[in-house]
Amino acid sequence: VPAATHGIWAATACRLSALAGKPRPEVHRGGSYPKLVSFLRAVEDGYHDVPYHNSCHAADVLCRLSAILLAERMCHDGTPQSRGLLLATLVAAVIHDYDHPGTDNAFQVNEGTKAARSFNHRMVLENNSLFQCLEMLRSPRMDLWSEFGINPTHATQLVIELVLATDMTRHFDIVGEFESKVVASLETQRIDNACDFLHSLDEPKRRLTLSVALKIADVGHACAPSHAHERWSKCLEREFAQQGELDLKSGREPAILKHPQKPSVTDPSNQAAFFNIIAIPMLTSWTKAFPSSGNCLLHQAKTNLRH
Template identity: 35%
Template sequence: MRRYSAMPEQGALTIVRRSSSRSKAESCPTPTDEQLDSLDLDTEHLPAVDTPDACDKAALRLRYLLRQLNRGEISAETLQKNLQYAAKVLEAVYIDETKPAVARQQSAPTLVFRRLADEDDELSEVQPDAVPPEVREWLASTFTRQLATAKRKSDEKPKFRSVAHAIRAGIFVDRIYRRVTSTALMQFPQDVIRVLKTLDEWSFDVFALHEASGGAPVKYLGYELLNRYGMIHKFKVPPTTLENFLNRIEEGYCKFHNPYHNNLHAADVAQTVHYMLCQTGLMNWLSDLEIFATLVAAVVHDYEHTGTTNNFHVMSGSDTALLYNDRAVLENHHISAAFRLMRDEECNLLQNLSREEFREFRTLVIDMVLATDMSFHFQQLKNMRSLLSLAEPTVDKSKAASLILHCCDISHPAKRWDLHHRWTMSLLDEFFLQGDKERDLGLPFSPLCDRNNTLVAESQIGFIEFIVEPSMGVCADMLECILGPLHSSSKNSTSSAEPINEESTGTKDRNENSSKFKIRKPWVACLSDNKKIWKEQAAKDAEARAKQEEENNSVPPTTEE
């Protein structure tokens, strides 16, 4: 329920009463405006949640709450109390299918859900046979109140129809909470909403989001992602605290006015991580806390970046290099500064985590952000390749998430050309500014930092061929390795799969590859297109240099008269 890539529209709720005093089903009438206007939201004198009258009360209150939310005329405390009551009513709904149909009609009133989800709801297509017995038991115990447990035989399976309806009840309440979150917490400008409609695309235009948000892409994108994955509700993140945290993170990214390592880059990496989580199905392999840590790590991974490299800090003997003993200087600072920020009560989005959850969260974020240090790049890829070459590889979740974040951090050459070219120019501007500082300090130029001797096209071709392409290849192999079993275990897997073209495989491997799981790889085409454009540019640049050199050599020496 927590893992929708986009929130579907709320399904209609129809509650039917059955009792000996009524010959046919009677649905709850839609309340009139007069009824809603005169409604008292006090929760102290409500009927018991397992009575028929409770359903009428709950339905009426839900409609009233939604109307008041749209008007912005309801307090958070009143909203919370009424939603809790409605949730308890939904949990109390139960169909006692252990009795014969005739007995059910003659027994005490029983509440029945007739329709609680849209026709396209994922649960609409679930077949009873697809649910293992242990899962049935868990669903029944989690989402239903088993009023007839004592009468049920110990070896009898819970009726799937009851369980499915109960799950839909949970989805309904969850959607209400999500609507409350998106309505009551933070309002999004219409231009931002328009841009975020393409959030699930590989080549998402973060520059358009920057413009639409008035220079605050981290604030809106970070909030949207944490809300979309249900992290705000799951980990009880206070809305004001989250907004304060994102605002401060945004400020930290803008502290040094970097051309590249700024809030735009942070938003771009966070969105790319979202693509990997959502569009490959990776989110189904991770726990809620692991998803939470991955999203936060993406948002803070370059927090307070100085616009200079680790090598510059070490060579110049900066205070940060001294603090972290020349090792992963910037990465250590990003993590430390982010967690120091979260110690501020107004920015502590982790305040409701348990001690164990906090330790796991902190360890995951540290591992992921440290893995973005490029000095670990080749060893990281080598270790993952070695692991995947085993007969039965077991991938550690922390290492998998770390590789994902690292690949997303260097992914701009794998995006659409117009986006990649813009990122490249920004990064070169930042490199050249560092080169100017190195010249002033009498330090040797770092690679690509000498503005007078850097071959842009050639450098990008090398970066794509030796860094980005191998990284994305290993990342894809890892994802297919860990998600393959999830895909094969369920025909209704939410992962994005593509069949293998058997014509491209040998006869020997055909049987094995025919069932192999594959993810979509939109970066492959982008890398190919971008490399082709850079090679054309490199040829033009080489021709221009040769022509210039020829002209310089053809100029006759001047003689004195």
């Protein structure tokens, strides 16, 4: 997506132009939305120059998530509820890897970092991203909830749930719950449009659905054109290797995929495992409920698996 190459600010401005009901240039200038501008610039500054979990990744996830929601016309009926859901979901995409150091949660725990101690070894990086960014949103200068007329309590709760869902240790539980609670509900009701279906769900199922949408976007390079998927995979492999080197220096055996001298992300067998165990089953579940976006994503993922 071209907007992803211009960072979080440009990508978000493009996506929020429709939400704001303003022409894109006005949103880009930020004249009507100074709090949005301040928040996005602060978030972008908080992403680090690491190979994979950088501001370009955040912008890429944002663009892909926006495309999924748009393809399904999900949260796009213009009601206050939909506006709140849409803004909170896009904010979650923007902040989900804020301040990511290029090392994972296990590394934070093993090293006894301040973040690991602060969040009691639980979803360390996700909680750290949330805490810092939600503190920004409490500032009058960056309170974009008030700028868009959104209920801050409901929006904050949704942002928290969505960002925490990106912790891959919870992946199978979340996808399994989506299959059993959301997809299974299709047996008793017919979807005329995704927006109505989303609003027909109770609050936990609605949040679960948007969590899966964000998770798909987060590993969405699996659904990108093959050359883009390969590039992102190499970036992730480089970041993993850098962590592996730090582990070795600390006298620890690096985790799977992170040893700098062993097969990693781009290894064909590891690629096949990622698609067959993580990406394709999640996309298959999503497609059952939301075929407008799901069929396209699933087709490209299967193409990349064969590539």
